[in-house]
Amino acid sequence: MQTRKVVLIDGNRTPFLKSGGAYMDLMSYQLGQFAIKGLLSKTGIDPSHIDQVIMGTVISNLKTSNVAREASISAGVPNTAACHTVAQACISANRAISNAYLEIYAGQADVVIAGGVDNTSDTPITFKKKMQKKLFKAQKLKGIGDMLKFATSLRPSDFAPERPKVAEYSTNRVMGEDCDIMAARFGVTREEQDAFAVRSHQLAAKAWEDGHLGKEMTSVSVPPKFKSIEKDNGVRGDSTVEKVKKLKPAFDKKFGTLTAANSSFLSDGASAVLLMTEEKAKELNLTPIAEIVDFVFTGQDLETELLLGPAYAVSKLFKRNNLTFDDVDVIEFHEAFAGQILANIKALSSDEFAQKNLGREKALGQVPMDKFNLWGGSLSIGHPFGATGGRLLTTTANRLIYENGTLGVLAACAAGAQGHAMLIKKYTT
DSSP states (O other): OOOOOEEEEEEEEOOOEETTSTTTTOOHHHHHHHHHHHHHHHHOOOGGGOOEEEEEOSSOOGGGSSHHHHHHHHTTOOTTSEEEEEOBTBTHHHHHHHHHHHHHHTTSOSEEEEEEEEEGGGOOOEEOHHHHHHHHHGGGOOHHHHHHHHHHHOOGGGGOEEOOOOBOTTTOOBHHHHHHHHHHHTTOOHHHHHHHHHHHHHHHHHHHHTTTGGGGBOOEEETTTTEEEOSOSOOOTTOOHHHHTTSOOSSSTTTOOOOSSSBOOBEEEEEEEEEEEHHHHHHTTOOOSEEEEEEEEEEOOTTTOTTOHHHHHHHHHHHHHTOOGGGOSEEEEOOSBHHHHHHHHHHHTOHHHIIIIISOSSOOOOOOGGGBOBTBOHHHHOBOTTTHHHHHHHHHHHHHHHTTOSEEEEEEEETTTEEEEEEEEEOOO
């Protein structure tokens, strides 16, 4: 089979907002629509050229189970484009983008839009199993007698909703509890976490001031007032260690080091990227910004390694491509928690961890912070679960251009103790 070079034309996202805000009345597919429509406008591509649309999501709305299809059609992509939705927790967009790469590489498509969306403000609220069973059986009720019998079977407790909980199904621990344990295991202090969180906010604020983050998105106007939303609303440029150190632990109230300030917040938003073959880009007179070189997905132990995906994935990716941190110019990791980032950094620099867990004789090395998340990250910008992967790819490519680099690596952890890493190269003719 002839090798097909897969290139990134551009990426686009909505502003990422704290949940419960301006996107409260929207469904996920509508956020996806904004991201895709903005991408079409930015690139200028005729929608008739789109072969497929692949979107990742975590919180699925039953009315739009294939959110990619609804977002695609409402954004103006012809219904001839095949659409499907994927889910892999916080690396759902990463999976969508990787699947798009594979479709193009295998010759199944020439042009694919990929990305992801999540609107935690539109989380379905369910009843407990007992009430669900009653309501399911109620579909077969016939006549007044059956209805009265059903009504008298209901109890006040049946109407208590099942509260959503961002917890690991197999362990029943929320991710923050796991991160507290991991931070303690790797000796990550509260002071280190607070300092990293402040760094993220200050760098994101500077990236906004310098015009970098604004180029990654298009504004959104939400009905009924249609007020234009043009920025992420979680960035706090005035953050200082003195301010955040006053906060109390959020998960382990007695011994924990994770707080609301050094943990990512629930967010709503969508992202989309345009991928195609190099030949198709030339045919359509589009200039790529990056080439996807390679990617990996990993799985780890759920009890002790839930958030160590970046360490495993980057190690595997670098080993396959014979790289070290000295060889890459841009590094972008998803920031679930400051403790998670710092634990992964310590794991990558540990000879003991490398030998016991990564199959290496020596550690991959110290992560160079002068290359790392220089435009902020999920702690400050936000983390809509299904959308972050699209932001990471777009930011990595844009940083390579701005910083005149050649190779960039992006990585993320995900629930289920999974990891992802991708290697990209700045496009040159």
